[in-house]
Amino acid sequence: MRYVLRRAGFFLLTLWVAVTLNFFLPRMMPGNPAVAMMAKFRGKVTSPEALQSLETIFGVNSGQSLPAQYAHYLGDVFTGNFGTSLFFFPSPVSQVVNAAVFWTLGLVGVTTILAFALGTGIGILAAWRRGGLTDSIAPPLLVITSAIPYFWVGMMFILIFGLKLQWLPWSGGMSLTDTPAWTPSYIGDVFEHALLPALALLITTIGTWTLTMRNNMVTTLAEDYVRMARAKGLRPHRVMLNYAARNAILPNLTGFAMSLGFVVGGAILIEYVFNYPGVGYMLLQAVQNEDYPLMQALFLLITVAVLVAILLADIATAIFDPRTRNSR
Amino acid sequence: MRGRFWRALARSPKATAGAILLAAFIVLAIFPGLFARDDPSAEKYVRNLGPSAAHLFGTTGLGQDVFAQAVYGTRQVLEIAFVAGLASTLIAALIGVAAAYLSGFWDGVLNLFTDVVLVIPLFPLLIVIAAYVHNSGTGVLIAVLTFTGWSYTARQLRSQALSLRSRDFLAAARVRGERAAYIIVVEMLPTMSSLLVAAFLVNALYDVLFASSLQFIGLGDPNSVSWGTMLYWAQNNEALQTGYYLQAIVPGAAIALLGASFALLNYAFDEIGNPALRPVVSGRARARRRRLLGRLAL
Numbered sequence: 001m002r003y004v005l006r007r008a009g010f011f012l013l014t015l016w017v018a019v020t021l022n023f024f025l026p027r028m029m030p031g032n033p034a035v036a037m038m039a040k041f042r043g044k045v046t047s048p049e050a051l052q053s054l055e056t057i058f059g060v061n062s063g064q065s066l067p068a069q070y071a072h073y074l075g076d077v078f079t080g081n082f083g084t085s086l087f088f089f090p091s092p093v094s095q096v097v098n099a100a101v102f103w104t105l106g107l108v109g110v111t112t113i114l115a116f117a118l119g120t121g122i123g124i125l126a127a128w129r130r131g132g133l134t135d136s137i138a139p140p141l142l143v144i145t146s147a148i149p150y151f152w153v154g155m156m157f158i159l160i161f162g163l164k165l166q167w168l169p170w171s172g173g174m175s176l177t178d179t180p181a182w183t184p185s186y187i188g189d190v191f192e193h194a195l196l197p198a199l200a201l202l203i204t205t206i207g208t209w210t211l212t213m214r215n216n217m218v219t220t221l222a223e224d225y226v227r228m229a230r231a232k233g234l235r236p237h238r239v240m241l242n243y244a245a246r247n248a249i250l251p252n253l254t255g256f257a258m259s260l261g262f263v264v265g266g267a268i269l270i271e272y273v274f275n276y277p278g279v280g281y282m283l284l285q286a287v288q289n290e291d292y293p294l295m296q297a298l299f300l301l302i303t304v305a306v307l308v309a310i311l312l313a314d315i316a317t318a319i320f321d322p323r324t325r326n327s328r
Numbered sequence: 329m330r331g332r333f334w335r336a337l338a339r340s341p342k343a344t345a346g347a348i349l350l351a352a353f354i355v356l357a358i359f360p361g362l363f364a365r366d367d368p369s370a371e372k373y374v375r376n377l378g379p380s381a382a383h384l385f386g387t388t389g390l391g392q393d394v395f396a397q398a399v400y401g402t403r404q405v406l407e408i409a410f411v412a413g414l415a416s417t418l419i420a421a422l423i424g425v426a427a428a429y430l431s432g433f434w435d436g437v438l439n440l441f442t443d444v445v446l447v448i449p450l451f452p453l454l455i456v457i458a459a460y461v462h463n464s465g466t467g468v469l470i471a472v473l474t475f476t477g478w479s480y481t482a483r484q485l486r487s488q489a490l491s492l493r494s495r496d497f498l499a500a501a502r503v504r505g506e507r508a509a510y511i512i513v514v515e516m517l518p519t520m521s522s523l524l525v526a527a528f529l530v531n532a533l534y535d536v537l538f539a540s541s542l543q544f545i546g547l548g549d550p551n552s553v554s555w556g557t558m559l560y561w562a563q564n565n566e567a568l569q570t571g572y573y574l575q576a577i578v579p580g581a582a583i584a585l586l587g588a589s590f591a592l593l594n595y596a597f598d599e600i601g602n603p604a605l606r607p608v609v610s611g612r613a614r615a616r617r618r619r620l621l622g623r624l625a626l
Contacts, residue, residue, distance in 0.1 A: 014444050021448070026460055140342060143595045147587030149537055151544060152559070152580035159568050159576075215598075268451060269541055273563075283452065284545055287459040295456060302452045310447055 007314040011307055018303040022296050023073050027066075082297040085286075093297045096282065101264065101301075103173050104271070104278030107194050108263045111201045116256050118202070119209025124245045126210065127217030139214060142207030150204035151269035157200050158273065169193050171275045197274040201267055209252065216248040223247075254313050261309025264302050336600045346592030353586055357403040366396035368553045376572050385574045388561060397558055398578050404466055404554040405586065408539045412473040413532030420478040420531075421524060424485035425512050428493060439486065446479040454538060458547035465549045469542065473535050481527040488523055489516060522597060529594035533587050540583050555579035 076082070082093035126135040162170030169175070174190050220226065221244050229243045268280030275281065279298060286295040337343045356363060373387045380386070385394035427438035457472050458464050464472070492498065501511050517524070542548055543556025546564075550557060558579035562568075567575040 010440075010443065013440075014447055017444050018448055021453075022456075025456065139595075140592075143342070143591045144584075144588045147533060147537075147591040148584040149540055149544075149580060149587070151541065152576075152583065155563075155568060155576055155580065159573060163568060211595075262449060268455070269545070272545060283455065287455060288546065290459075295459065299452050299456050302449050306447055306449055 003318050004315055007311060011311045014307055015304065018300060018307075019074065019077055022077075022300060023070055026292070077300065082293055085291055085294045088291075088294070093294050096294060097279070097297055097301060100277060100279045100282040100298075103276060104264055104267070104280065106190075107173075107197060107271075107276060107278060108201065108267045109260070110194075111198045111267075112205070112259055112263050114198075115202050115205040116209055116252075116259070119206040120213045120249065120252060122206070123210040123213025124217055124240065124248075127214045127221060127248075128240050128244070130218070130221075135214075138210060142210050145203055146207035146211075148204060149269075150200060150267075151273050153204055154197060154200040154270050154273040157196050161196055168196050170196050173277045193276075197267070197270045197276055201270055212255070213248065213252055216251055217244060220244045220248040254317065257309055257313030257316065258306070261306035264305035337596060340596040340599065342592045342599075343596030346589045346594075346596065349585060349589035350593065353402055353406060353589065356399055357406045360400045360403065364393070364396040364399040366393040368392060368396040368400035369551075376570075379574060385578050386572065388558075388565075388575055390561070394558075394574055394578055397553055398555070398582055401554045401558060401579065401582070402586075404552060405536055405539065405556075405583070407466060408470055408473065409532040409536045409586070409590070412470045412477065412535040412539075413528050415470070415474040416478040416531050416535075417481055417524060417528045419474065420481035420527065421485055421517055421520075422512070423478070424482035425489045425516050425520075426508075427482075428486045428489035429508060429512050429516065431493075442479050442482045442486070445476070446483065450476055451538065451541070454542060455545070455547065458542050463549045464542070464547060465552065469539050469548065473538060477531055477534060477538075481531060484527065485520065485523065488520055492516060492519065522600075526594055526597040529590050529597065533590035533594070536583060536587055536590070555582050 080094060082097075085091050085093045085096050088096050122134065122138055126132075126138050129135055158170040161167045169192055173193055174186070175193075223244075226239060226244050229239045234243075264279055267278070268283060270276070271278045271281035272284050279302065283295060283298045283302075285291070286298060369392065371390045371392055373393060375387060375390065378386050385398065387393055388397070423438055423442060427435045427442070430438075453476060454472060457476075458468075461468055461472075498511060498515060501515050506515075539548070540554075540556035540559070543552075543554055544559045544563065546560050548554070548557055548560070550560065556579070559576060562572075562576040562579070565572070565575070567573065
């Protein structure tokens with residue numbers, strides 16, 4: 001219980017740091033972008049709502065002192081009031097964000113789970129057949145693929161499968177002619193559009209899981225209880241899965257929980273390259289169009305997702321691993 | 329002991345491949361003029377030329393030579409990788425080792441600080457900062473990458489330093505009356521040199537990837553000669569859709585190769601540092617050795 005409370009305290013502290021960063025970053029930068037932005041938008045933005053949401057963020061011309069602006073900002077954030085989007089005017093920021101989250105969770109969420117499952121599986125096999133075919137091909141190959149920029153893999157996929165072979169669509173989340181409905185043709189269309197970005201992500205993220213799992217597994221296989229299981233004459237695949245892999249996977253589970261948190265902001269450049277209308281694409285749209293209210297809200301959303309995932313992983317660890325409960 | 333470490337490194341094929349690649353890039357960065365005759369920024373050729381003897385990788389949408397840009401672009405990305413990678417490893421070493429050595433209150437504070445920086449999503453934060461700065465040049469990129477990228481290494485080094493704390497040579501230094509700063513820098517850090525190198529390699533890899541990504545989405549300086557900026561212009565000019573593939577393939581492949589060199593070196597370091605991970609001798613080699621031993625026993 002004490003452990004969980006301490007982790008909850010850490011959650012609140014980090015949340016506060018993220019919100020505060022959001023508030024102070026534009027004010028701290030050299031040349032004060034806040035002032036420059038306000039001057040620039042004064043001519044462009046005519047509606048009072050848009051001007052007001054800019055003033056809340058940058059605090060220029062609000063006549064308030066810095067601490068008062070800060071208090072005001074905190075209040076706004078915790079009531080979920082992020083103001084009006086400048087680019088998707090006049091939609092409120094929260095509405096734009098909600099639409100984007102749906103796409104990202106579908107694409108990146110499924111891909112993350114697949115990458116974890118596949119990567120861990122390959123890692124188990126590679127370690128089990130030490131020096132075998134999988135072990136001599138997979139790890140060096142995956143070391144290299146993990147160093148390739150994933151957006152570039154996406155671009156190459158667009159070139160090969162989208163433009164040259166014309167097998168799959170490579171832009172957007174669905175065809176422009178489609179209307180969202182639970183019909184087989186619509187679902188098939190969304191699936192088709194997700195395939196290329198998902199493959200590009202899968203190829204570049206699978207390596208980390210394989211390598212860490214293989215290395216954990218190699219360490220676990222040297223343990224006495226594994227030798228004992230072998231000596232008892234248990235069938236090999238039982239020793240591999242129930243004795244070695246089961247223990248070797250523990251450190252990876254926490255990493256997996258964290259990566260589920262990173263899903264929300266995790267594939268920014270893949271979404272950008274494929275024009276996939278998710279959170280990352282929106283973030284870059286916001287940056288390129290200087291839509292600061294939307295940008296701040298998305299950054300906060302991405303951070304909160306990670307923090308919640310970490311908190312849940314901590315609670316799960318406390319439930320499954322008695323050692324954390326006893327230690328202080 | 330140390331000699332054996334470097335010999336093992338020299339024998340590892342992964343380390344050799346990584347080192348040769350990295351050395352090639354360093355030569356390119358120092359003497360770009362030896363390999364490319366053209367000025368990388370001069371917009372003086374016919375636009376969007378295909379590959380030819382005069383322009384090995386063709387020209388860009390602005391009429392620059394792609395090969396010259398790729399060669400001259402090596403310098404900036406290596407500068408970022410080495411300076412930001414070294415700086416963030418240094419910060420990580422100081423904070424991580426200081427936390428472990430000082431223990432108690434300061435350990436708590438430094439550790440909490442590290443943890444907070446660790447969980448804030450790095451790439452979105454980089455994007456937000458770069459968006460406020462506008463057209464970040466090399467210096468800004470290095471500063472931003474350094475101050476955001478040290479936390480993971482700091483945590484790693486802290487746990488390594490914790491295992492050193494009760495060792496005799498540190499007790500001896502304390503008895504001699506050395507100051508904490510001296511003990512951390514002169515006594516503790518040198519014993520972790522292989523871990524520090526491995527950490528630097530990982531940091532350098534991420535700095536290459538992050539810096540190129542930021543430049544790719546247009547948050548770098550669009551006039552600089554670098555691989556990320558080349559990709560930015562390729563994307564802006566729709567090089568893939570219009571058939572000028574090389575403008576996108578060349579810089580991306582260069583990033584991938586440089587990244588691979590750091591990743592291979594790091595993997596080799598890991599294998600040597602942790603003997604359990606070393607590749608096992610193949611079955612045939614083992615059988616040969618056994619036969620040999622059997623004959624000797626006769």
